[in-house]
Amino acid sequence: MGRIYCFFTANYPPKLGGVEIYTQCLAKALVRRGNEVTIVTLNDKKVSEIQWDNGIRIIKIPGIDAFAGRLPLIRFNKAFRKFCGNFKSETFDLVIVQTRYYPISVYGARYAKMKNISCIVLDHSTAHVNVGGSVINKMFAVYEHVMTEILKSLDCRFFGVSQACNRWLEHFHIVPQGVLYNSIEREVAQEMQAHDILKKYAIPEDVKIILYAGRLLREKGIEKLVEAVSGLREKHPELCLVVAGDGELYKELSEKNVGNCIWLGRVKHNEVLELMKRSLIFCLPSDYAEGFPTSVLEAAVCRCYTITTTAGGSKELLTGMDYGMVLEQNQGAEVLKNAIEYVLDNPELCRRAVENNYNRVLKYFTWDTRAKEMEEIL
Template sequence: MQKKRIHILFFAINIKNGVVRITMNFLFFSAQFLPHMGGVENYTYNISKKLIEYGHQVTVVTSNTTKSPSIEIYEGINVFRLDCYNLLNGRFPIYKKNKIFRDIFKRLDQQNYDFCIINTRFYFHSLLGAKYTYKRSIPRIVIDHGTSHLTVHNKLLDYMGEKFEHYLTWQLKKYCKNYYGVSKASSKWLGHFGITSKGEIYNAIDLDRIENIKGHYKGEFRKDHGIPEDSIVVSYTGRLIKEKGIIQLIRAIQEYNNQSGEKLYLCLAGEGPLQSFIDEHTSEFIHYLGRLTFEQVICFLKNSDIFVLPSDSEGFSTSLLEAAACKNYIITTLRGGAKELLPDDTYGIVIENNDLDSIYNAIKDALNHRDKKNATSKAFERVKSNFTWDVTSRKLLEISQSKFLNP
C-alpha cells in the first residue's frame, strides 16, 4: 500500500512539471537537535525548514540533551524530545522508556507519515526510528554523516566502541535497506559495514543568508583584534577537539612565524575540550575568539584569507562550505567532502594527512599560490551550484517520491 502511494506522488510531480503540489508528511529521527549544536543538528534543521517552505509538514524525534521542552513547535517544525541518559557530554544520548516516551509515541501513532529520514547509524535512537517505521510500513532511509569510527582517545574504549557500532549497524540493516552519505567519503565508509550506498544527499549551506550578512557587515574585525590590515589571517571554525588537527595547526603557525620574516595570524572560533590548550597558546599572533553566532562566524570568515581544516574525520564539514562561500583559500585533509568541493589544485589544497609537516608545507604552498583569487572564485561557484539547501532538499524530495525505493 505504501509503495503504491509513493508511485502516485511520483506521477503527480511529473504532471506538474516538477513542482511539488501535494503535501507530504516527513518524519526525522535524529539523536540530537537544536538547541544542541552540531553539524547533524543543523543538517536536520535546514532541510526541515526547506521542506516546510515547499509546503510539506515535518516532525523531528530527538533526544532531550538540553533540558528543553519535550514537545514544541520550533520554527514550524514539530519537535518531540525523548528523555535520555546524556553520555559523553551529550555526544551519545540514550533514550529513556518513561511516560514522556510513551506519550510521544502515542502522538506519533495518531499521524500518517509519508517518509522517514534517520540521521546517522550508531545511536540506539536510530535503531528505534528504523524499528518504528518498519512496523508502520513507512518508507525510510538512513543518512550517514561519518567517515570513521567514533573515538574518545582511549584504545580500549575505542575498540569496544567499534565492536558496538558494528553490532548496532547489523541490527539496523534488518529494518532499513536504503542508505545514503552526506559525501562520497561517507558513502564509501558505509562499505566498511557491508552496505552499498545509494548515493549522496550532501551537506549544504544557506548561501543567500551568507551573502546578505557579508553585504551588511560594517565591522572592523582586524582593528578590533589588533591585526594589521595588510597581514595574512589564517582561520579555523568548528569543534575544538583533537580529531580536527587543531594542535598541529597551532604548532605549524608557530613554526612558520619563528622561521619566516613574515608573520601569520591564526584565529580560532568554537568550543570544546581543547579550549584550555588554545588559551595556553594565545599570543600576539594566535587569537581565540570563543563561540560565535552564525553571523559573527561569517563576518570573521569575510576577514580571513586562508581557512584550514586539518581533520582526521569528517562527513562533510559545514565550516568548509562557509569558508568557501566567504572566498577563503581552503586547506583541508582528504576526508569527507574535500574532493567534491576541491576537485583539483586549482580550487585549493587537499593534503593526505594532518601531521605537522603536511600542514606547515600546505600553508607555505598557499602563501605562494599565484592565483588564489581564481581558486577562491572557483570554490565559491562550486558551492553555489552544488551545496545549497535548495539543491540538497530537492534531491531528498526526489528520493522520497521514487517508486524504486525499497520498503
C-alpha cells in the same frame, strides 16, 4: 501536493554540529517547497516538549546526555511512553534517520517498520568514532556494528552525505542507495550582522587571518596548525591564526600564549561567517572521521581560500588546486606549514581558486537541490 517527512535525530539546534545543521537546513528547504516536516529529537529533561520553527514541528522527547554528550540516550520514563502512544497515530510519507549508532535512530527505524513507512538512514561518518582510549574505541566499534545490523534488519535504505561516507558504509556490507551531499544556503554570506567583527574581538585590521573554526580536539589537527603558523611567524609577521571554538584542548593551547594566535573560545555561528569573510585562509587540517564538513562549504561562499585534508568528503568539493588545497590526512605540521606558505606566495592562484570554489558550491551544493533529491526518493 507536498509530502510529510519525519526526521529522527539525537541532537538539534541550538546544539550545533554538522548533523544538527544538516537536519535543520534540509528541513527548512523541504518546508519552503510546500512539504510538512516533523523533527523528533532529544532534550535533557524528563518531559516531552513541542516547539515550532519556520514551519517545522520539533518534538523533543526525554533524553540523557551520556558519555559527555557523545551518546545521547532516550530516557525510558512515563513521558516517553506517553509520547510513543500518541505518536502511533501520526502518518508520514518518509522517515529520515540521522546516523546509525544512536538509540533514537533504532527507535525511528522501528517506528517506520511498524507503520510500514519507507525509511532512509543518512550516514555522516567515514571511520569508527574515536571516543577515548583504544579499549573504549574497540568496544564502541562493536556497538556501532550491532546498531548498524539492527538498522539493516529493519529494511532501511542507506545514503551517505558524501562518496567517502558511502565507501565507509561498505565496511558494514551495505550497498548505499546514493549520496545526499551536505550543502549550504545560498544566502549564508549575506546574512551577517553589520558590526565589525575584528573590533569586537580586538583583531588587528592589518593582519592576514588564517581561521580555524570547530571543536578543539587533537584529531581535528589544531595542534599542528598552531605549530605550522608559529613556524611562519618570522618570515610572515603579518600572519595571525584566529581560533573560533572550544573543546578539550582549549585551556592547554590558549594558555601557551603563542604570539600570533588569538583564541576566541565558542563563537556564534553568524560570527564565524563574518570571520570567514575577513580571512585569507580557512584551515581544517582534520584527521577526524569527517563526513562532509559544513565549514568548508561556508568558507567557499564567504570567498575564503580553504586548506583541508582527505579526511571525509571535502575532496569531493575541492577536486583540484583550481578550487583549494587538500592534503593527505595524518601529515605533520611541516607539510601544513609549506601548504600555507605556498598559498601566501601565489596570490593569483588563491584568487582564482576562491572564485571557482564559490561558483561550484552555488551550482551543486545548495539545500534546495538536496530537497529536490529527497522528494525524488519517494
